[in-house]
Amino acid sequence: MSEWAMDVSRLGIWGLPRPGRGCVPVLRRNFLVWRKTALTTVLGDVMDPMVALLALGYGLGSLLPGIEGVPYVTFLAAGSICMGALYAATFEATYSAFSRLHIQRSWDAMLNTPLSLDDVVFAEILWAAAKSMKSGLAILLVVVALDISRAPTLLWIPPALVLLGVTFSALALVMSALAKGFDFFMYYFTLGVTPMVFLSGVFFPVSQLPEALVQAARLLPLAPAIELVRPLVLGRMPAQPWEQVLQLALTAAVAIWLATALMRRRLLR
Template identity: 80%
Template sequence: MAAAPSRLRSPWGPPRPGRGSIPILRRHFLVWRKTAITTVLGDVMDPMVALLALGFGLGSLLPGIDGAPYITFLSAGSICMGALYAATFEATYSAFSRLHLQRTWDAMLNTPLSLDDVVAAEILWAGAKSMKSGLAILLVVALLGVSREQTLLWVPLVLVLLAVTFASLALVVTAIAKGFDFFLYYFTLVVTPMVFLSGVFFPVTQLPAALVGALRWLPLAPAIELVRPLVLGRLPEHPWLNVLQLAATALAAAWLATALMRRRLLR
């Protein structure tokens, strides 16, 4: 692929996206609009099934946690899990399809758009779909009366940070993937352990004490620590520490994804 000289700077320099990301986002939206209903169902069904089956089914057999019914405790984890899966699928399988099968990236890079514009747009688009999934589950939580606390109004702001973080991490994997099968490693070795060990289904304090401190650094853990108190009707403890961890993870992952894409496509 031919590249303009301005695109051949050191791959490890900071990302420098510009206004070119905006038409790319519009392009993704116009394509998505054609299959909006099916993609919305796909984004929310898995977390919703877990919420309804475990929350109402298993939850009726379990005592409350932190003074709240189990389904209320679980709903916070379901919101974060929905955001995680939506961002991950979009920034891996869908982004890889645009990169290799559809050759969409090739077409865009043969215009004045820069690679940094394309990468930033992919992160933002995956983040937007992540937000959509998280907000859909949040709406169901409110409509079912699982939680109607005023603090739920803060959840969308938290979801913005979660969405960008999860999307950036997934795009790092896409940058090194050789084929669709490679994503199975990420889901099996990273996503699934995060879901089961970050407090989605039970308090992490139930795990061995030696693991609790280490699991705190999983990206999903601070997300749940921010969202769960809001669902339960209170403000998070030490919120800025969790925000700082997520922001640092998002920044580092976005930078790494950009650098790896530069090495892959512009060398």
């Protein structure tokens, strides 16, 4: 029995994750591979939310009155930053992570070294979170460059993106642990990501929805992310930031535990 399998037998499949410094070489390996195709992956992660920001913000925005007292493009900027972080984390922790797990068998190779499964899982989450932060920061730079917002409070967005990235990445890796093939991810994108994007306040205030949907939308992890980031784009601090931070942190913690447990169960079969 391999060393990581003995660790799982001792801790149990549903035991708390115990990642260590073994995350570092996994992160380095992913970075070295990514560096070879960095340009294409950056374009893929950034272009969709950036096009939505520019086309809808300036195109549709020119036909709309201001929302919450600000131009529509400024209102949309916060949603675009969060949406970019969501898409980058989700694609990396689903299609790319599943390819390393199931197609390339990179996980098998790493688990034949002294690395533990928890190290590999946690490194995948951190790597996807780094890709998520890169996408969010790229859109933030566009917001500053086009003078959509240059508020001093924008400096708080990068720390917020770290929490957003870990949360979205851990949720997506849960899907990778359950997937039998790439087609499975369409369920998550159709039933999870798309409702989050359209119901969480990216394109319009959540308050415009029927009350039942407003309450449901507040449970989606993208909603507290936007509630945290939008005031920063508008030049003010969130009224109750710890509520959003706590919701995102709890979601991330549960998702990390669940992703680790499901990966243990999958690889021990």
